[in-house]
Structure formats: C-alpha cells, structure tokens
Amino acid sequence: MAKVKVEDMALHKAEKTIQKSEASKLPQVNFSSFVGKNYGEDLETNEWDNETLWQAGVNVKWNIVDFGKRDLSVQQAKIAKMEATFKREQTLLDLRKLLTQAVSKIKQSYAEYLGNVSQLNLSKKSEKIEEVRYKNDVSTLNDLFLAKSQTQLVRAKMIESRYSYQKSKYYLEYLLERGVNE
Numbered sequence: 001m002a003k004v005k006v007e008d009m010a011l012h013k014a015e016k017t018i019q020k021s022e023a024s025k026l027p028q029v030n031f032s033s034f035v036g037k038n039y040g041e042d043l044e045t046n047e048w049d050n051e052t053l054w055q056a057g058v059n060v061k062w063n064i065v066d067f068g069k070r071d072l073s074v075q076q077a078k079i080a081k082m083e084a085t086f087k088r089e090q091t092l093l094d095l096r097k098l099l100t101q102a103v104s105k106i107k108q109s110y111a112e113y114l115g116n117v118s119q120l121n122l123s124k125k126s127e128k129i130e131e132v133r134y135k136n137d138v139s140t141l142n143d144l145f146l147a148k149s150q151t152q153l154v155r156a157k158m159i160e161s162r163y164s165y166q167k168s169k170y171y172l173e174y175l176l177e178r179g180v181n182e
Contacts, residue, residue: 001177003095007088014081021074027062095175102172109165116158123151 034055063070130147133139 001095003091004088007084007091011081011084011088014077014084018074018077018081021070021077024070024073027060030059030061032057032059098175099172102168102175105168106165106172109161109168113158113161113165116154116161120151120154120158123147123154127151 034053036053127144127147127150130139130144134141134144
C-alpha cells in the first residue's frame, strides 16, 4: 500500500541518517590525484619538450574534540527514527481501523439491501391484495394508490441501499488500492 511504503521509506531514511551521523565520528580520508602534460621550454636545456607531470595526495582529517556536536546529531537521528517508527505503526493501525470499518459497512449495507428486497416483495403482495380489494369494492381508490405509493417508496429505498452497498465495496477497493491501472 502506498501509505505504508511512504512510511517505510521515511524509516529507511532515518536509519541512513543515523549511519551518516555515526560515520561523522570516524576520520575522513581524502585521496586526490592529477595527471597532465607540460608543454614549454625547459629552462635547463633550452629545449621545447612535453613532459608528463603527475601528482597524488592523501589528506586525513580527524576531529578529536567537537564539544558534543556529533553525539547530538546521532541522538537527533535516533529520535527521528523513533518518530518514523511510531508514524509507521500509527499508519498501520489507522489503515487496519479503516479496513475494519469498511468491511462492517459492506455487511451492514448488504443486510439493509436484503431487508429492502424482502420489504419490496411484501409491498408488492400488499399492492396486489389492495387491487383485489378495490376490484371487489371492499376498499377505496385512495387505499389502492396508497399501497402503490408504498411499493414505489420501498423500491426507491431498495435502489438506494443497492447503491450504498456498491459504494461501500468501492470504498474497500479504494482502501486496498485496487483502482483502475492505466
């Protein structure tokens, strides 16, 4: 997951910072070299000649006393690593919480959808009963229209719950980062 990868990179960066801070306590050795040609008149022989010149050098630098500056940088790097570790763990916990919530929302939405489907079936049966009652002059036209309107309301609820279920599935896929790859 991208969030976890970002936190892993921050943790890796903190570890590298610790290594660099600890490496600053060691002596530094620098090697330098030069190779070149000399074109010009030799003053001793008065001849024009080209001569290959080379030079090599080694420098060693070792700070013996820095009044705790390097120790402070190492401690700061270790604190940064602890913070990065904490942030990574917090990200994992937040992600786990969001995934649990998303799964429970899917289950809840699906149960609501099934309930609305059952309610729609019952409402259709009630509407048919009201039609029969109206045809036999037992109920009024208002009762029939009321039953039809109840059926339509339940149908709208069922459609809404179906889309809520789909939306909760898409949210889980978003959390799992299973989007469309282009």
